[in-house]
Amino acid sequence: MALKDRLAREIALTGPMSVADYVSRCLHDPQDGYYATRPALGEGGDFITAPLISQMFGELIGLWAVETWQRLGAPERVRLVEVGPGDGTLMADALRAARLVPDFLQAVDLILIEPSAPLRAMQAKMLADSDVHPRWVSALDRVETDAPVILIANEVLDCLPARQFVKTEDGWAERRVGVTEAGELMFGLVTISGGFKRPGFAVEPGQTIEISDQQAAFGRDLAHLVSAASGVALLIDYGRARPEAGDTLQGLYRHRKVDPLTSPGEADLTQWADFPTVLEAAVHAGADVTGCRGQGDFLNRLGIEARAEALKSSRPDASPVIDRQLNRLTADDQMGTLFKAAAIFSPRSLIVSGFED
Numbered sequence: 001m002a003l004k005d006r007l008a009r010e011i012a013l014t015g016p017m018s019v020a021d022y023v024s025r026c027l028h029d030p031q032d033g034y035y036a037t038r039p040a041l042g043e044g045g046d047f048i049t050a051p052l053i054s055q056m057f058g059e060l061i062g063l064w065a066v067e068t069w070q071r072l073g074a075p076e077r078v079r080l081v082e083v084g085p086g087d088g089t090l091m092a093d094a095l096r097a098a099r100l101v102p103d104f105l106q107a108v109d110l111i112l113i114e115p116s117a118p119l120r121a122m123q124a125k126m127l128a129d130s131d132v133h134p135r136w137v138s139a140l141d142r143v144e145t146d147a148p149v150i151l152i153a154n155e156v157l158d159c160l161p162a163r164q165f166v167k168t169e170d171g172w173a174e175r176r177v178g179v180t181e182a183g184e185l186m187f188g189l190v191t192i193s194g195g196f197k198r199p200g201f202a203v204e205p206g207q208t209i210e211i212s213d214q215q216a217a218f219g220r221d222l223a224h225l226v227s228a229a230s231g232v233a234l235l236i237d238y239g240r241a242r243p244e245a246g247d248t249l250q251g252l253y254r255h256r257k258v259d260p261l262t263s264p265g266e267a268d269l270t271q272w273a274d275f276p277t278v279l280e281a282a283v284h285a286g287a288d289v290t291g292c293r294g295q296g297d298f299l300n301r302l303g304i305e306a307r308a309e310a311l312k313s314s315r316p317d318a319s320p321v322i323d324r325q326l327n328r329l330t331a332d333d334q335m336g337t338l339f340k341a342a343a344i345f346s347p348r349s350l351i352v353s354g355f356e357d
Contacts, residue, residue, distance in 0.1 A: 003032035003265040008179045016176035016190055019249060020212065023161035023260075023269045028115070032265040035116040035159075047252045047268055049155050050236070050295070050335065051090035054325035056311070058093025060302040061234070065094060065150050066104045067353040068232050076107055077147040079229070080132075083113045083140070084156040088126030094152075095130045110134040111143055140221045149231035151222065157237040157273035162212035164247065165196070167203045172196050175208065177261065185261040201243045208247040212274055219278035222344045223287035232345040232352055238338045239273025241292040248272035275342055282344040290343045290355040296336025299329060301354045 001009075007025060011017055017025075027034050050057040069078055082091050091112070098104050110132045114120050120136055127134055137143060164175040166189055173189035180186050199209050222233040240246070251260040253267040260269050279289040293301075308326045312319040330336045343352045 003029055004185065004263065005183070006032075007177075007264055008183050008185060011177065011179045011185075016178040016188060018163050018174065018176055020161040020163045020214070022177045022264075023249070023271070024214075026260075026264045026267075026269050027159065027161075029265060034265050034268055035119065037118065037265070047255060049086055049090075050329055050339070051086065051093060051154065053328055054322070055093045056304055056307050056325065057299070057329060058090040059097035059307065060299060060304055061090060061152060061154075062094030062097035063100070064234065064302055064353050065152070066098050066101045068150050069104050069107065069148075071350060071353065072148050072150075072231065074103065074107075075148050077109060078104075078107045079111055079143060079147050079149045079231075080108045081111045081113065081143055081149055081151040083151065083153040084159065085112045085114055085123050086119065086155075088123035090152070090154060091123075091134070092126050092130060095127075095132055099131065105131050108132050109147065112136050113138070113140065113143075140218075140225055143225060143229075145225065145229035147229065149226055149229040149233075151225070151231065151233040153222075153233065154236045155238075157215055157218065157235065157239065157275075157278060158270040160212055160214035160218055161269075162210035162215070162271050162274065164208050164210055164249070165192070166208050167205050169205050172198070185264075187261070199243065199245075201245075203245050207245040209245050210248060210271060210274065212271070212277065215274050216277050216281040219281035219344065220285040223282035223285035223346075226344055227286050227346045230346055232343055232350065234341065234343050234352075235273075235275075235278070236295060236298075236339060236341045237273035237275075238335075239275055239340060241275050241340055243276050246272070273340070275340055279342060279344070287344050287346050288348045288350075289345070290352055292340045292342045293355065294332075294337045295339035295341055296330035296332065298341040298354050301356075304330060 030036055085091055112134045166173050166175055172192045176190050178186050178188045226233055248271045251258040251267040251269050258267050275292050282289050308322050311322050328334045
């Protein structure tokens, strides 16, 4: 039985499903979930991430990790952790750039957090010839805290879904996934009778707000990890830098937006990263945080323009391609503003590279 049919039967028996639960099932159902069975990355897949656009992205993140290690005192052992490593391209590029500082590579214990078996296989292949051999764990709480941690999470928050609430003329309602008499999935509203924490910003009737317990929990878990181990977590994702209304749920299939309800498990489903919620949760859990910077600003601070010029000098024939890649990663009308970077860290005296005032 297809995932769509199983979900429709479950909803018919137990009632409408929250948007967050629906997205989680579509992405991670063991039998038919998107990431569990058919993740498709890159130009020939459903979506493309920054590491797949240009090697410059991963290289700069690798040099950022080296700089962070040095600012932590260049410890003899450091755990380099990536959450959701995709096909392994970011880490492969990062480790190649880190060859400039061999002592860093000697210190690294590389840990990848990846629940998807198909993606683990891609990562193993991509990193087979790397200077550091990875090991995989299933969750953040599996990362040991007996050495400092440098963690990278690129486009992870958008995979942690949110519930959706709509302000109506009569009060608040939750948007949920129901089923028609014909067995088709549909969105509908369920009135909230009580226990709903209203947002601290203005919302007009008809507008939607998103609340992600999973993103908040991720922020808390990162705070606990970097506080216990001493270290830094870098988050890069597309999303909001301030609290605001907006329905950001979307399905992506072959680089085109599709109805999230049409083919559960066959398309990637995402919602915006809620940086204010994640960073607030981290602060409440005892860590320090930076503010948000646009991805373009962050990469420029790390020296992406100089890296682009170096690449063009070594390969003049590729200059037009490199310029297009640079523009896509940093321009305000591309990924430069919509995508944001922020860091969660301990000790509090640390100045995180790329976020200096």
